Amino acid sequence: MRIDHYVEDIPDVHWEEITQPLNLYTYSNVYDEYLYAQLKNSIVSQLENYSKITYKTHGTTFNHNDKKLHVVSHQQNNRLQQVLFDFSFIKNYWHQTSDTVYDWAWNELHRTIHPLLYYHLTTFKNQVPHGDDLSCWVPIRCHINYLEYSQYLFTHLDMIDQIFNTPIGQMAKARTLTFYLHDYVEGQGGELYTHNGYVYKPKQNEAISINGNAVLHGVNANMNPSKEPRLAFSVRWVHKDDLYLPGHADNSMYKHNLLD
Amino acid sequence: MSKIRVTFDSDAAASAFATKWNLSAPAGNSLDVDWHLAEDAVADATASTHEQLDATEHEFIAQGDRATLELHGTIEADLGNGFFKVKSTTGVNLAKASTSIDSSSAPVTFLASSITAMDSTETALDPTSAEGQWARIRIASTYRPLTPSYIMHDTTFLSKPELYIMDSGIDSTHPEFQGTDLEIEEWYTVPDIYAAGDQFGHGTAVASMAVGKNLGITTNVKVKTIKIAGIVTSDPTVLPAEADQVFQSASISQLGDALDALLAVVIADAAKTRIINCSWGVTRSAWLDSKFQTLMDAGVTLISAAGNDGIDVSLVTPAGIIDSLTIGAIDKFDIPTGFNNISPSDSDVVTAAGLSLDMFAPGDNVMTAHIANFGSVTGDYSTNSGTSFSAPLISGIACVIGSMNEGLVNMTAMKEAILSTGTKNALLFEDDTFTGFQNNLGYVVTADPLASYKELSMVSYLGVSQEDDLVVDLNSNLDLSKITVLFPDDVVVYSINWIDPAIEAKYSPYVVIDSATGVITVSQATGVTLADDVSLESVDFIGIATTNRITISTNTIFYFNPNPAYSDSLSSDVTLALTDVNSISFFAVWSTSLK
Numbered sequence: 001m002r003i004d005h006y007v008e009d010i011p012d013v014h015w016e017e018i019t020q021p022l023n024l025y026t027y028s029n030v031y032d033e034y035l036y037a038q039l040k041n042s043i044v045s046q047l048e049n050y051s052k053i054t055y056k057t058h059g060t061t062f063n064h065n066d067k068k069l070h071v072v073s074h075q076q077n078n079r080l081q082q083v084l085f086d087f088s089f090i091k092n093y094w095h096q097t098s099d100t101v102y103d104w105a106w107n108e109l110h111r112t113i114h115p116l117l118y119y120h121l122t123t124f125k126n127q128v129p130h131g132d133d134l135s136c137w138v139p140i141r142c143h144i145n146y147l148e149y150s151q152y153l154f155t156h157l158d159m160i161d162q163i164f165n166t167p168i169g170q171m172a173k174a175r176t177l178t179f180y181l182h183d184y185v186e187g188q189g190g191e192l193y194t195h196n197g198y199v200y201k202p203k204q205n206e207a208i209s210i211n212g213n214a215v216l217h218g219v220n221a222n223m224n225p226s227k228e229p230r231l232a233f234s235v236r237w238v239h240k241d242d243l244y245l246p247g248h249a250d251n252s253m254y255k256h257n258l259l260d
Numbered sequence: 261m262s263k264i265r266v267t268f269d270s271d272a273a274a275s276a277f278a279t280k281w282n283l284s285a286p287a288g289n290s291l292d293v294d295w296h297l298a299e300d301a302v303a304d305a306t307a308s309t310h311e312q313l314d315a316t317e318h319e320f321i322a323q324g325d326r327a328t329l330e331l332h333g334t335i336e337a338d339l340g341n342g343f344f345k346v347k348s349t350t351g352v353n354l355a356k357a358s359t360s361i362d363s364s365s366a367p368v369t370f371l372a373s374s375i376t377a378m379d380s381t382e383t384a385l386d387p388t389s390a391e392g393q394w395a396r397i398r399i400a401s402t403y404r405p406l407t408p409s410y411i412m413h414d415t416t417f418l419s420k421p422e423l424y425i426m427d428s429g430i431d432s433t434h435p436e437f438q439g440t441d442l443e444i445e446e447w448y449t450v451p452d453i454y455a456a457g458d459q460f461g462h463g464t465a466v467a468s469m470a471v472g473k474n475l476g477i478t479t480n481v482k483v484k485t486i487k488i489a490g491i492v493t494s495d496p497t498v499l500p501a502e503a504d505q506v507f508q509s510a511s512i513s514q515l516g517d518a519l520d521a522l523l524a525v526v527i528a529d530a531a532k533t534r535i536i537n538c539s540w541g542v543t544r545s546a547w548l549d550s551k552f553q554t555l556m557d558a559g560v561t562l563i564s565a566a567g568n569d570g571i572d573v574s575l576v577t578p579a580g581i582i583d584s585l586t587i588g589a590i591d592k593f594d595i596p597t598g599f600n601n602i603s604p605s606d607s608d609v610v611t612a613a614g615l616s617l618d619m620f621a622p623g624d625n626v627m628t629a630h631i632a633n634f635g636s637v638t639g640d641y642s643t644n645s646g647t648s649f650s651a652p653l654i655s656g657i658a659c660v661i662g663s664m665n666e667g668l669v670n671m672t673a674m675k676e677a678i679l680s681t682g683t684k685n686a687l688l689f690e691d692d693t694f695t696g697f698q699n700n701l702g703y704v705v706t707a708d709p710l711a712s713y714k715e716l717s718m719v720s721y722l723g724v725s726q727e728d729d730l731v732v733d734l735n736s737n738l739d740l741s742k743i744t745v746l747f748p749d750d751v752v753v754y755s756i757n758w759i760d761p762a763i764e765a766k767y768s769p770y771v772v773i774d775s776a777t778g779v780i781t782v783s784q785a786t787g788v789t790l791a792d793d794v795s796l797e798s799v800d801f802i803g804i805a806t807t808n809r810i811t812i813s814t815n816t817i818f819y820f821n822p823n824p825a826y827s828d829s830l831s832s833d834v835t836l837a838l839t840d841v842n843s844i845s846f847f848a849v850w851s852t853s854l855k
Contacts, residue, residue, distance in 0.1 A: 034692050038685070041696060045685035046403050049741070085405070112405040115594045115688035 002028040003128060012195050012216060019157075020171055020214035022194050025128060027207040030179065035119075036205045040181045042116050043144055043233055047082060084142040084233070085113050088163060097247060098240045105138045117142065121235065124177055129209065130237060137175075138243065141236040145178065145219075147190060149227035153219035155195060158212030159236055165244040173239035176212030180204055181231040189223040190230035202232065212236070262318055262363070263292040264352055265311045266301040273306035281543065282571045295320065295363035296512070296543045298355035310352045317349045321512065321547045323360035332357050339516075341550045360546035364513035368488075368542045385627050387436070387474040387641050394592060395469065395622035396477060399653055400707035402683045404594075411711035412704075414811040417480045421533035421662035423470060423655060424522060424560075426486040427463030427540065429456075434464055435640055436472040436629040440479035447484035448521050450514040455496040460489060460507065461631040465644055466539045468629030470652035470659065475627060477656025477704055480663045486518050488540075512545055519551040526558045533662035533669060537655040539565040539648035541576040548577045556583050559669035561662075563587065563655045565647035566617050567601035573616050574605060580616055585658075585675050588694075589623025589650040590701070594687045597624045600647060602693050612679050612697045613672075619682050619700040623650035654678060654702045661705060661746065664809045681705050681742045705742040706810065714815050722819035724834060725770070725782050725799075730819055734778035734803040737814040743807065750807040754778035757802040759816065767799050767821070778805065785821050795826035795833045 008021035031039065087093040087105065096104050109118055121139050124130060130137040140163065147153065164172035184190060184201035192200040192208070195216035200208060210217065222230040267290045268274040274286045281297055292313065293301055301307050319336065322329055323343045329335065333348025345364060348354045355361045385392040393410055401407045424447070430437075432444040444467075449455040458464045463485065468475045471483055489509040493500055500506075510518070526534060536555065541564070542548065556562050564579040566588040574580040579601065588600040603617040612618070626649050630642035661677050662668050682700040689699065708714075720737055722730045734754055743750070754775050758764035770785045780803070790797055799821055803814040820837065822830055 034689075037696070038689060038699070041699070042685040049402060049684070110593065114404050114686065118593075119688060 001030050001127075004028070005128070008194070008196055008198060008215075010196060014195070015216060018169070019195075019216055020211055022196070022198055022215045022217075023129075023211045024198075024200070025209040026200075027124075027127065027209070028203070028205075030123070030205055030207055035116075039116050039120065039179075040204075040231075042114060043181060043231065046084070046114070047144060047146060047231075082144045082146065084117060084144065085109070086141045086143075087138075088140070094246060096245050098243065098245060101138055101240050101243060101245060102135055105140070109139065113142070120179065124207070124209075124235075129175060133239065136240050137237045138240050139235045139237050140243070143234060145230070145232040145234055147219060147222045147230040149222055149224060149229070152189075152221040155216050155218040157214070157216060159238075163238065163244055164213075164242050166242050171211070171214040172242035174211070174213040174242065175209045175237045176234055177207055177209045177237060178232050178234040179207040181233070182228075185224070187223070188225070189221045191220050193218055193220060202230075209237075262312070262314050262316070262351070263294055264298055264301065264355070265290055265292050265313055266304075266307045267309040267311075268304075269306045269308055273304075277301070277304060277307070280571070281575065282569050294366060294543075295351060295355070295361060296366070296545060298351065298361050299358055302352075302355050310355070312350070312352045315349055317347055318351055319364045319513075320346045320348060320351060320354060320358075321362045321364045321516075322346045322354055322358040323546055324358040328357045329354065339547070341554075343547050343550065345513075362512045362545050362547060365511050367511050368509050368515060368540075385641065385643065387472075387627055392627040392641070393475060395626040395649070395653060396475060396656075396704075398592075398594075398622050399477075399657070399702045400704045400711075402703060402709065403686055407707070407709065407711045409711060411708045411714075412706045413708050413813075415660075415664065415706045416809050417663040418666045418809065419533060419663055419668075420480055420482055421535060421659045421668075422482045422484055423659055424484050424486055424534065424536040425463060425467050425470070425652075425655075426488055426518065426536060426538050427458075427466050428460040428489040429458035429463045429487040430467045430483065430485050431458045431461075431464045431629075431631050433457070434468070434629050434631065436468045436474060436476075438473075440473045442471050442473075442479040443482045445482065445484045447486060448518055449485075449487040449490070449496055450510040450518060451496075452492055452494070453487060453490040453496065453508065453510075454493045454499045455487065455490075456499070458487075458631060459491045459499075459505070462489075462539070462648065463487070464631050465628035465642075466537065466648055466652045468652075469626070469649050470537065470656040472629055475629065477653060478660050478663065481659045486522070486536075488515060488518060512542065512548065515542070515548055516551050519548070519555060522560070523551075523555055523558060526555065526560055530559060530669060531667045533561075533665065533667060534559070535561040535563060535655055535658045535662065535674075537563050537652050538578050539646075539651050541565065541567045541579050543577070544575050544580055545577045549581055552578045552581055553583065556581075556671045559671060561585065561658050561671045561674045563651050563658060565651040566603075568599040568646050568648075569601060570599060571601055572605075573601040573603045576601065582614060582616060583671065583675075585619075585654065585678060586615075586617050587623075587647060587651045587654050587702075588617050588620045588698075589645070589647045590620045590687060591624035592622070594701070595690060596620060596687065596694060597645070599645070600693075603698075606698065607692075607695050609695070609697060612700070613676070615697055617694070617698055618675075619654070619679060619698065619702055620687060621650040621653040621702045623647050657702050657704055664706075664746070677746055678702065680745055703742065705746060708812075709739045710737070710813075710815050719800075719816040719818055720814065722782065722817060724796075724820045724822055724830070725784055726822065727784060729784075730782035732780045732782075732817070734773070734780060734805065734814065737803060737817065738778070738805050738812050740805060740812065743810055743812075747807065747809065750809065752778075753806050755804045755806070756780070757804055757813070759800045759802065763797075763799055763801075771799070771801065773803075778803070780817075782819055788821060790821070790823040792825065795823050795829065796820045796837055797823075798837070 004026040006024045012019040158176045166172040180202040271289045274289045332354040333346040336345040492506045562584045564584045564586045579586045589597045773780045800818040805812045
């Protein structure tokens with residue numbers, strides 16, 4: 001695996017106060033051919049055999065007074081997401097503290113997720129930037145990025161603030177690691193861009209880690225003429241010290257009336 | 261026991277032959293091998309001489325031209341398919357004249373999932389716990405996360421298959437087999453072995469994985485034992501005193517006789533679904549292969565343990581038979597165990613049907629029923645490892661599929677049903693030992709994938725009923741995919757079950773389901789007046805899909821009927837109501853078909 005590091009040297013053109021410049025790690029040739037093929041087959045199989053048992057966060061909206069309300073939703077541009085795990089859905093997660101969450105999370109992952117995905121997580125557990133602070137980074141969510149023909153992902157920040165304990169205006173230590181299962185073809189879209197204009201063109205068997213909670217980014221439309229979906233999967237990592245862990249599920253901020 | 265001494269061209273050639281057949285490493289360039297390896301030793305280009313270690317007469321099962329075989333011995337019987345029982349004092353010459361040879365009286369050496377080499381450790385695990393049942397829970401789930409418990413849809417069994425467990429017998433008095441509709445019949449015992457029960461424990465453990473009430477897949481089965489190992493006795497009804505007990509397994513010839521007995525039953529009544537579970541293996545025997553092939557051609561489904569020796573499965577009968585459904589073992593983390601037999605030739609196979617090793621099931625540290633003589637542990641349950649315990653899980657699946665049919669007597673169809681409904685690419689192959697087609701994990705087609713939702717009291721939320729209709733497709737909350745694969749012509753009828761009669765009385769006119777498509781349309785309940793102190797009323801129901809074989813239900817689906825008097829606070833009322841659904845709002849499951 002080859003690792004490259006890139007840091008944007010200019011702040012966001014419009015949102016300097018509430019964002020950070022892009023901090024990007026690129027990991028090339030992550031797996032050998034055999035393991036990569038397994039990983040791709042596994043992701044495709046899980047999509048094709050979409051299991052109702054997995055958590056569904058898309059479609060989590062309802063209409064009221066002509067206003068679309070988002071509860072804990074993730075429905076963007078009708079883009080489907082299949083969530084492979086999300087600790088905020090697990091009651092025991094909310095009982096953890098910063099001292100326990102790391103061990104709890106990794107044990108839970110070993111027990112509950114696809115072994116290839118666990119292997120993937122362990123592959124990146126000790127790589128920069130997570131490897132700079134060992135036994136601290138918690139993968140809290142993973143989903144398959146399935147961008148159908150003509151769909152895009154508008155400019156956004158990853159992760160909702162409610163999972164962090166950082167003060168308003170201070171960015172949590174969080175990373176979004178995306179692993180790509182297809183090659184970019186010039187002119188066919190599916191590129192990741194930042195608000196400042198940095199563009200990443202996906203390559204299969206390549207991963208990128210960005211400070212997605214702090215840098216405005218999006219994905220332009222998938223214009224693959226054969227209408228194949230753009231396929232990748234993302235894991236969101238958060239430093240244990242920056243997770244909001246109230247110690248009991250009933251103390252979760254999600255009890256709050258966020259929608260009013 | 262008589263053997264032949266084979267001298268190879270080099271020490272390395274002798275060592276290679278030993279490795280291939282899982283024999284002890286030779287000291288030099290010669291090996292003493294059993295007769296069932298004679299034809300392979302004769303055919304080996306690196307073997308220069310073959311010497312019979314004794315000159316006495318032996319009885320063989322040899323395959324070849326009758327006239328040629330007669331040159332080297334006396335034909336005792338024609339066994340069919342080109343096999344003959346031959347007596348000879350010159351076995352080496354007979355071997356050279358045969359395409360296959362076995363010593364008919366030699367006891368079977370159990371190579372795979374060995375009866376004599378099980379890893380058995382005592383455990384205090386509770387067989388009713390999720391941890392104790394992890395094996396069957398794993399194959400009642402598809403991709404992770406797993407369902408927390410083994411819960412089945414309501415299934416109408418159209419028949420009761422016969423499961424033949426060819427093993428060391430079964431202790432039918434074991435608590436694991438009590439209190440259900442399971443039937444166990446001690447059907448056949450090879451000669452000279454005590455017939456009743458199980459004196460070793462392997463068969464009882466194997467049976468528990470297929471038909472045990474806590475550990476198995478289904479009890480809608482008639483189990484018939486074919487006892488091929490046990491205590492030697494002159495009277496099969498009398499168990500010798502403990503001090504005189506000698507354990508013995510069947511000979512090649514006796515195994516063939518047992519399969520003949522089964523074939524006779526199949527011929528007499530061909531309409532019954534029959535499955536035979538073989539959690540054992542012997543060095544590849546062309547004669548036994550032909551017996552198994554005849555059974556499969558007659559409609560019996562053969563399910564074999566791949567074996568635990570890390571050798572090529574094609575060297576083992578019956579696991580190596582291409583048409584056999586051969587099962588490897590995975591551990592608790594969905595990774596094939598290191599002890600699995602392998603199948604190098606499968607890397608060239610282009611269809612799943614042509615594999616030697618077909619699929620996987622849990623077989624590492626799984627809980628099984630236990631009897632006192634099995635290993636050095638006590639208690640009714642123990643933890644065991646081996647492909648022996650993977651195969652019966654798939655046999656259980658075969659019984660479920662057989663039960664949902666009337667007279668499924670086509671092994672090809674049964675194998676296809678099991679392979680096609682398996683979960684693909686859910687396993688991690690750490691190296692290239694296994695190929696993509698083999699990344700197939702058995703799946704119990706009647707398992708309820710929403711069991712976890714139901715157990716956690718998770719609910720599906722449709723939204724708020726106002727001017728616009730709420731529309732939901734029940735298929736977004738039901739998984740009929742496996743049933744559709746197996747029974748594409750079955751008609752599915754959708755309906756609603758109301759939980760509360762009072763709610764039903766008020767709202768049933770406003771909740772309309774299309775019984776053919778499963779689409780539910782909720783219109784505004786214009787005729788319902790809510791009490792002054794009620795801002796929202798939760799309307800709960802369960803969606804149902806039925807065929808003539810199965811009834812599949814959703815978890816609870818609900819929507820809110822709002823009281824117009826509370827329109828100013830409706831948004832916060834809904835939010836608070838949702839957070840109360842189950843402590844935190846995340847414990848509601850959101851429907852995919854919201855409007």
